[in-house]
Amino acid sequence: MRWQHRSRVYVVALCATLLVQFYRFHGTDEVLVSDVASEALADPKISSWTLQWADVYPVNLPLAVIHFREHQGKLHALQSGLASRSLQAQQMVHAHSPEVVVLVIGESASATRWGLLGYGRDTTPQLAQQQGVVVFSDVVGLSVLTRTAVPGVLSRKPVLKPSGDIDLQAEPSLVQAFAQVGYQTHWLSAQSRMGRHDTSISLYAREAADVRFVNPGTYQHRFHMDEALLAPLRDVLAQPGRHLVVLHLLGSHFDYALRYPSSFDHFQPSLQSAPAATDPARYAEQVSNSYDNSLRYTDHILAQVLNAVQQRGGNSVVAYFSDHGVDPAQGQCASQKPNRRSEAAYRVPAFVWLSEPMRTQHRAQWQRLQNNAQQPYTTRALYATLLGLASINVSGGLPAESFLQSPAQPLPPRMVAGMTGNLVDFDAARQKSACSIVAH
Secondary structure (H helix, E strand, O other): OOOOOOHHHHHHHHHHHHHHHHHHHHOOOOOOOOOOHHHOOOOOOOOHHHHOOOOOOOOOHHHHHHHHHHHHHHHHHHHHHHHOOOOOOEEOOOOOOOOEEEEEEEOOOOHHHOHHHOOOOOOOOOHHHOOOEEEEEEEEOOOOOHHHHOHHHHOOOOOEOOOOOEOOOOOOOHHHHHHHOOOEEEEEEOOOOOOOOOHHHHHHHOOOOEEEEOOOOOOOOOOOOHHHHHHHHHHHHOOOOOEEEEEEOOOOOOOHHHOOOHHHOOOOOOOOOOOOOOOHHHHHHHHHHHHHHHHHHHHHHHHHHHHHHHHHOOOEEEEEEEOOOOOOOOOOOOOOOOOOOOHHHHEEEEEEEEOHHHHHHOHHHHHHHHHOOOOOEEOOHHHHHHHHHOOEEOOOOOOOOOOOOOOOOOOOOOEEEOOOOOEEEHHHHHHHOOOOOOOO
């Protein structure tokens, strides 16, 4: 504090440069971040010497800069590969097509805890009052990890497969398809731009013309809640033209008590209303109540999204799905490990909402959505559903799995990523053990 001479600036710069060189030198045996583009989405490999400084401020700042620059470079490499490929999208019928399409990506919401889907608590009071909503009761996520669950919904051939394997010949997402037929594309996210859980999704966010990450922090801290997405959404809806908007929520990501304001602390005792109990049973009750409160807040956000789109008027579509579920404390299975792969961790809520003009002008599609509400699906169905509702076709055609498919059409097995990343027939696995979705 007493050192006021300008020489301190040079000393700080010199120390920072030396630290960067030390990090690089000591990370030689275990590469910090590979120069191979295929490793851009993998967890960073950090040497044990470097790791000891990762949480020491301010000497960890050069390490953070190195991570960011290396990661950005790999993202650009993968993004260039996606941009070089085209879905060759065409809109088959322009008349009466939706002017606004909103896809909401939820987080960690389990269908087993939604009031609309039979849960004993009223965790979805506002959605229950909405007209034009078809809720699908038997949908499973592709994985229980966000980074491997979401890409397979956005793209027929994702960069990161549900198994965790990277495909360097991946296809662009439905964002490109909408852009190619004249929609203005927007990606509004409350999650992080980059990181272990986020990079594979933000890679597709870059396909949008308008990209906004509204949260300055990560899910580990209390920053902006999902309501921070509502003002940017209304800003988009006030603009003329046709729009595709992807909203990525923080939803019910643990810590559940950080996901909702105090006005939504409905079920108590929660982790907001009382200090975390030391008694396991009491703590489990607090966690469960906080989780249900986070779902009530998501219900509020989704209702606000529907109201905003409805106020714009015209033909509109809003679809929602959660990336994966969870099986929180007091769930159906005895094991309470956070990474368990029980049936509840795969079962996710999903719905499609059509505006009144859309329901009137597309009666056949509206009827088919209602007829298919009880059919078994994976979240992959959203890809073909949204493109089908907008009458958009792509090179090679749309996948068969869609909420719009004929009820008589046979459904493929629901393959999801199991415990070791291998693909597992979900329905066969759950019949053997609802608490362990693994290959048998």
